[in-house]
Amino acid sequence: MIKDDFNIVKSGFHKRRVRFIVVTLIMTILTLILCTSMLYLGNTKYSPEVIIKVILGEQVKGASFAIGSVRLPRMLSGLLAGIAFGMAGSTFQTMLRNPLASPDIIGVTSGSSVATVFCILVLNLSGSIISITAVIAGLIVASLIYILARGGSFSGGRLILIGIGIQAMLNAVISFLLLRANQYDVPAALRWLSGSLNGMSMKNVPVLFLVVVIFGCILVLLGRHLKILELGEQSAITLGLKADQTRILLVLSAVFLIAYATAVTGPIAFVAFLAGPIAGRLAGKGYSNVIPAGLTGAIMVLLADIVGQFAFDTRFPVGILTGIMGAPYLLYLLIRMNRTGGAA
């Protein structure tokens, strides 16, 4: 009898682990297929040999420019930004135990956007200074929300409402900056704000790659601790987790990821918000959701970009498509939050 019971428990653990690994593998394969498609699709289609040659650095007439300078940076930026959005979003959502607590809902992304728009329109800056400013602005907004939400009981619902309020304020600042700016600069800022992979160049990729690898690894390694933090402050302390330390490291890494990626591609709407819940539903809840969420983010960005480029007569920036996907889910969560009084 006891042996049978043991099997129920063990086989359950086994089944969930297999499911997690299989789903993660499928997501990885899907991501790779989408990456390859990004290199293949376009006005001119090149054969796989030509694509490989170009990637290996050989000069091929026409293909070197189309693939090496246009499609490859576009694909890599989309892939890395998608991973960054997915991982950061899922980390915030798990830590605050609420799908609405994504950085693109509670104003962290908007903070980075204000900084970037200010750099583009007012200071006429470009390049890595923008990214650094975006990261700093993201951290400031995250700390501000935390401080404002901390007074009294620390409840998720309150933090989210404060975040949404801050988001609205920051969006007003962006509108103000756009109104006051030199007309010639506005289109560039608007294109960036809608979240677009157009005009990505190779020069942004290496640093973005480093940021994603370093902070992505930190989030993956912290996954085990995040699962404990998810049980609430009291259980986390009881289980021997250094809660404050873990939380600070998680927030820093997640903000770095999302702010840096936002500075490069613009705020691609709702990817951070949707990736975690989708990945959790597919891969199961027992394991750390960071890797599946990162892959889901990448799949969403790449897929939305391919659809936006090739499915319609007009080309749409990737952010418009992800925005259309995310809005109904946001409404659904807000309605549910309203019914349950804060605990979405």
Next chain:
Amino acid sequence: MKETPLFSASSIVAGYDKKIIINNIDVVIPNNKISVIIGANACGKSTLLKTLARLIKPVSGEVLLDGKEIHEIPPKQLAKVLGLLPQSPVVPEGITVSDLVSRGRYPYQTFLKGMEKKDYEAVEEALNIMGITELANRSVDELSGGQRQRVWIAMALAQQTDILLLDEPTTFLDITYQVEILDLLTDLNRKRGTTIVMVLHDINLSARYADYIFAVQKGNLIAQGSPSEIITEDLMQQVFGLDCAVIKDPVSDSPFIVPKGRYHVMTE
């Protein structure tokens, strides 16, 4: 059975923010026994338990485990000795029972090393003791209050601590489940020798299940001892401001209180 470390608190003053709730309490928790903290609402019994559980850092005084201040013991090491079931723990959405219980193994895991054979065995044993093995692969969201409480206790059991603190483990449960949970905790105490300290609301169940009772009133520990020493008409008047008669519990022979109100009291 290994030796349970001596768990005590000396002159602790604690509270939230700047508000002092308990002033100058000394306690020595009896080893391998079930102790219950009783007191009126907002008397500081829960604050006392949280201070013992290191959730609140005392303003002054110390909580000691074998003479060592608990905030100075490495957190994971402490987590192997001292466990707590919070009053309203948070269930992550969609998690299965055995995955949740397995999180109780966190203090035993080290960097990069996941669940091992002994961890799975601990989870299985905890589920078995709480009688919820058949629920192992169910989602915690779907369970009833009583079942959920068993899952949380199972998680605390998987943690395999010598001392287990519980903050009102029977609140919000039907009477049947209250008795069931208290029976299971007694099993645990008798079979494993786990020292149990809990806050309970029900005085009669406390009198029946406790080996030792701490009575808290307005932030002070005003009495402690065996149920027959504490559950008296005088002390109940003092602790709860309650006029009552104390009789013998016909089932367990422990003291049993019968409250007196303004109505329905027979005159002689």
